[in-house]
Amino acid sequence: MTTYALAGNPNAGKTSLFNLLTGTRQYVGNWPGVTVERKMGYLKKDNSVRIVDLPGIYSLSPFSLEERIASQFLMNEEIDALINIVDASNLERNLYFTLQLLELGKPTIMSLNMMDVADYHGVKIDTNKLQDKLGIPIVPMMVRKGRGLQDFINQMKEAKPASNQLKYSKDLEAVIGEIITELQRSSQLSKQNYRWLAIQLLEGNSVIRGQINDPAIIGIVDNIIRNFEDKVAAPVSQLIREERYSWIHSLLAEVMVAEGNQKKTFTERIDNLVTNKWLGIPIFLLFMYLTFQATFTWIGAPMQDLLDGWFSGPLTDGAVGFLTLIGATDWLINLVVDGIIAGVGGVLIFVPQIFVLFLIISFLEDSGYMARAAFIMDKAMSKMGLNGKAFIPMIVGFGCNVPGVMSTRTIEQPKERLVTILLSPFMSCSARLAVYALFVGVFFESYQSLIVLSLYILGIILAILSGIIFKRFLLQDQEESLFVIELPPYRVPMIRSLLLNTWDKGKNFIKKAGTVIFSMAVLIWFLANFSWSGMVDNMNDSFLAALGGIIAPVFAPLGFGTWQSGVALISGVMAKEIVVSTMSIVYGAGGESIAQLSGYVTAAFTPISAYAFMVFVLLYVPCMATIIVMKKESGTWKWTLISIAYSFSIAWVLAFIIYQVGNLIL
Numbered sequence: 001m002t003t004y005a006l007a008g009n010p011n012a013g014k015t016s017l018f019n020l021l022t023g024t025r026q027y028v029g030n031w032p033g034v035t036v037e038r039k040m041g042y043l044k045k046d047n048s049v050r051i052v053d054l055p056g057i058y059s060l061s062p063f064s065l066e067e068r069i070a071s072q073f074l075m076n077e078e079i080d081a082l083i084n085i086v087d088a089s090n091l092e093r094n095l096y097f098t099l100q101l102l103e104l105g106k107p108t109i110m111s112l113n114m115m116d117v118a119d120y121h122g123v124k125i126d127t128n129k130l131q132d133k134l135g136i137p138i139v140p141m142m143v144r145k146g147r148g149l150q151d152f153i154n155q156m157k158e159a160k161p162a163s164n165q166l167k168y169s170k171d172l173e174a175v176i177g178e179i180i181t182e183l184q185r186s187s188q189l190s191k192q193n194y195r196w197l198a199i200q201l202l203e204g205n206s207v208i209r210g211q212i213n214d215p216a217i218i219g220i221v222d223n224i225i226r227n228f229e230d231k232v233a234a235p236v237s238q239l240i241r242e243e244r245y246s247w248i249h250s251l252l253a254e255v256m257v258a259e260g261n262q263k264k265t266f267t268e269r270i271d272n273l274v275t276n277k278w279l280g281i282p283i284f285l286l287f288m289y290l291t292f293q294a295t296f297t298w299i300g301a302p303m304q305d306l307l308d309g310w311f312s313g314p315l316t317d318g319a320v321g322f323l324t325l326i327g328a329t330d331w332l333i334n335l336v337v338d339g340i341i342a343g344v345g346g347v348l349i350f351v352p353q354i355f356v357l358f359l360i361i362s363f364l365e366d367s368g369y370m371a372r373a374a375f376i377m378d379k380a381m382s383k384m385g386l387n388g389k390a391f392i393p394m395i396v397g398f399g400c401n402v403p404g405v406m407s408t409r410t411i412e413q414p415k416e417r418l419v420t421i422l423l424s425p426f427m428s429c430s431a432r433l434a435v436y437a438l439f440v441g442v443f444f445e446s447y448q449s450l451i452v453l454s455l456y457i458l459g460i461i462l463a464i465l466s467g468i469i470f471k472r473f474l475l476q477d478q479e480e481s482l483f484v485i486e487l488p489p490y491r492v493p494m495i496r497s498l499l500l501n502t503w504d505k506g507k508n509f510i511k512k513a514g515t516v517i518f519s520m521a522v523l524i525w526f527l528a529n530f531s532w533s534g535m536v537d538n539m540n541d542s543f544l545a546a547l548g549g550i551i552a553p554v555f556a557p558l559g560f561g562t563w564q565s566g567v568a569l570i571s572g573v574m575a576k577e578i579v580v581s582t583m584s585i586v587y588g589a590g591g592e593s594i595a596q597l598s599g600y601v602t603a604a605f606t607p608i609s610a611y612a613f614m615v616f617v618l619l620y621v622p623c624m625a626t627i628i629v630m631k632k633e634s635g636t637w638k639w640t641l642i643s644i645a646y647s648f649s650i651a652w653v654l655a656f657i658i659y660q661v662g663n664l665i666l
Helices: 014-022 065-076 088-102 115-120 127-134 149-158 170-183 194-203 206-211 215-232 236-255 266-274 280-298 300-325 330-348 351-367 369-376 378-382 388-397 401-410 414-426 430-443 445-474 495-529 543-558 563-571 578-586 594-604 607-619 624-634 637-665
Strands: 002-008 039-042 049-053 081-087 108-113 123-125 138-140 256-258
Touching: 002 014, 002 065, 002 088, 014 039, 014 049, 014 081, 014 149, 065 206, 081 088, 088 108, 088 115, 088 123, 088 236, 108 127, 108 149, 115 123, 127 138, 127 236, 138 149, 170 194, 170 215, 170 236, 194 206, 194 215, 194 236, 215 236, 236 256, 266 280, 266 369, 280 300, 280 351, 280 369, 280 430, 280 445, 300 330, 300 351, 300 430, 330 495, 330 578, 351 369, 351 430, 351 495, 369 378, 369 388, 378 388, 378 445, 388 401, 388 414, 401 414, 401 624, 414 445, 414 624, 414 637, 430 445, 430 495, 430 578, 430 594, 430 607, 445 607, 445 637, 495 543, 495 563, 495 578, 543 563, 543 607, 543 637, 563 578, 563 607, 578 594, 607 637, 624 637
Parallel strands: 002 049, 002 081, 081 108, 108 138
Antiparallel strands: 039 049, 123 256
């Protein structure tokens, strides 16, 4: 088994190359921070070659979780070769990380990606000369279009250690030699590249330092570094950085010609508008509004009607006919029609809207706009003691809160990361969209997009206000962190990539319908149709009604104090889509159409209580999967339970205000 580690700067095309080489479909987005943990795959048609996709980082100096993951992997794991992917249009910045990788002494091959972007900017690179200067194979590529892939695969076996590594100044080389001598005393480090370890220690790599278990060696190394810095009156890490950039500049002078493109690029012209101090946020809100218009009115609604007609017509009639033909009992027919078809079908009819939403979000991500959204939200985030990078998990949370919480790994400061984890569930995920679609279609047909937009904005505003509260208790002693994010060039998304990303996000919704929602639908049907006395004729006498009756008074002041609403909210803790599934069962909609279910909902809610209910669903408790991930990422149940109690309290108070004040005004 041959293992290659794939490493490069964020947004250099690393995960795209990984997908091409392995045939897997990892999430790819045109913004930094997409890969937050290492992933593994095997070379297509050759399972003897394993490829590990490391997080995209700018340096091995571990200021972030991604950099710690990469440093730990490079020191502790057995790898045979490195694949270094480099953005040809940002060669100077990318080569800094390349130098750190080459110092590891492993066989290396470079994918020189985005040659078309470099050419557009008037950057000409002599690839052959660059290859000679670095002493490793270099393959020019355009990864997004798959160009150069076969040549790269053919040359992977030609990877070799760099034959022309950087030699530092005499004084630096002397101190590197001293540290190497000390490291060689440790049997623990016998399989390591001593020179690479010495340079990493000089740079202050805390991960590498923590891997060395001998306190005596660490103490001697610290003395060597301290004596050297006293001698030169400068941090040794700064000297290393300066010498690296000096070497890179000399190299680029020989291999690169920047003719320059005096015209403003397409990216620059668009950014003048979308990142404008006054227009940035209104444009972001406009994009969200248009997204919901497409989701609920232009595209999603007609497709939903077709799917609804199939579930309530041919599927239900066919199921009843088949079960009757084979002599199924009445209770089994009721279970299939009133339980499974009503419960699962009541959720699946919203699949078109979910996929339309994911398609548009994938387009905005792949185009490069989402990085701008984080940039324009930096000022609002700073009010919370956070920075714009914290907005990225929130944007991811629009699709699903689980990856939203996981993507907080890109945040360097532990307390900032904790606060962002606590705020992420306020983002309205796609699962809640099924609840919104049901209620806005019934009560707000002419204003569907505006109502749903108001819920998304409400989630963002409450996250910001809550962040200000958390800042007072969690971030008061923390230094203000800097927000640095690369704004990638705008790109027209590849149709294939766009569709695959949409499917990868949306299939989880369908998979959940076939597993969690199916199981819950069967359980809810049994609880709604049985009591201690056996099967009941009226659901009001069932186990479910008894359970709902206990908790219904809690929600009565909010305008939805029925047992049906209570059990729907309880079931929604498993997954928010199950709120709709439960309503389809407990209101007895059976295999009927969404229009008929709407009639039952109309009788149980008013427009004001319906809006209060949607706000409550937006805020009250994260789904079970999100709760588990929050505990894992925060490392404690304490803050997870605090988050649950806090969000439930906020949901109850806000829904109470909306319902009570709304009834006074209207």
